[in-house]
Amino acid sequence: MDSILVTGNGPLNGQIPIAGAKNACLTLMPATLLSEEPLTLTNAPRLSDIKTMTALLQSLGAEVSSLQDGQVIAMSSHNLTSQTADYDIVRKMRASNLVLGPLLARFGQAVVSLPGGCAIGARPMDLHVEGLEALGAEIELKDGYLHAGAPGGLKGAVHEMRFASVGATENIVMAATLAKGTTVLKNAAREPEIVDLVECLRKMGAQISGEGSSTIEIQGVDRLHGATHQVVTDRIELGTYMLAPAICGGEVELLGGRMSLVESFAAKLDAAGVSVTETQNGLKVARKNGRVQAVDVVTEPFPGFPTDLQAQMMALMCTAEGTSVLEERIFENRFMHAPELVRMGANIEVHGGTATVTGVEALKGAPVMATDLRASVSLILAGLAAEGETTVSRVYHLDRGYEHVVRKLEGVGAKIERIKGE
């Protein structure tokens, strides 16, 4: 397994290009199952999760080709051969469950393995099931698989979700595009990736309104046609690299960044003493003066502070002046980066869903282990600011969500290299 060696090397300066959003691409790709005509995605990120979704769609009989070094994904599900998403793929990536809604809508049946838990939590699918059953689907759990059927087709309905689940919103919206009649989805998630999905579905002929708000209305249509869609910028990669100059000093411009994608996050950085300004090409980030100040964080559904930036923010708070309380309200076990940061000299106390971080002058480089996607990059950020060398192991977690990390950080002056493992 490869590892990444980072050596604290002072302020960072220059530009980092931000890729298309992993979490938008992972819901845009299953949308191809809704139509017999080709769907092409541009600005796609080059990530292992995208390869996993490609393999899943191909296992269903879809044609998926990766063009232009992976930045274009051309898909066609003209003649599918299966409606079963196998455990061996789904267990690797929870987002595989996003084929459920489209398969049900197009074929009236789907067999999708439950994803099983993952490092950050149990991650059940009850909200997906409740929403699809509201549209008339019959779903039964057997041998770890959800067996879903809608022999007479799905019917529009009014449904209020108990929690604004991102994935459940995506599955229900995609299913509703081909249901008979109107669906009103209440307490829908508002993430930019959902707005991006709806914009793509609309290009395919779907009749949808309200995306980005808590109530999304979908008028079912008989069929959807093909389209070409550019994947929205990745707000989590953007937020992650905004923290690089914040934790190291210097000034970095994030190309393709937009304030509207990271408003609550940027507000937190501003309160901590980090300026974020929009430029012609993206967002420019630099410390306002001297040491960063501790701020409190509570993770919430969009437009609140993103849970996917909690680990990275914790790394910044480890060297801030004062004490920061970070409350993780979305996942039940998303502080596994804390003990690794403590190995680097951080002062962190975790009690249940709350972590209390008392900033230290400087972290010390140490060998640490990545435990999940966002924890891995939090350790790299800490290593960039630490004195000495930090080796982050198990970087396969990183490859799931961050393309060309070494190249992007080297480009702004970081001392970082990837060490080939056995």
Ligand code: EPZ
């Ligand atoms: C999406 O996951 C993202 N993944 C996650 O990003 C992100 O952390 C999460 O949304 C929250 O923003 C993709 O988009 C591929 P949820 P998802 O359904 O859809 C519980 C990353 O790092 N829940 O909003 O799975 C669930 O257990 C990943 O890129 C139920 O209880 O998130 C969790 O505690 C990590 N029942 C909470 O809701 C359900 O049926 C949020 O889950 C569904 C979810």
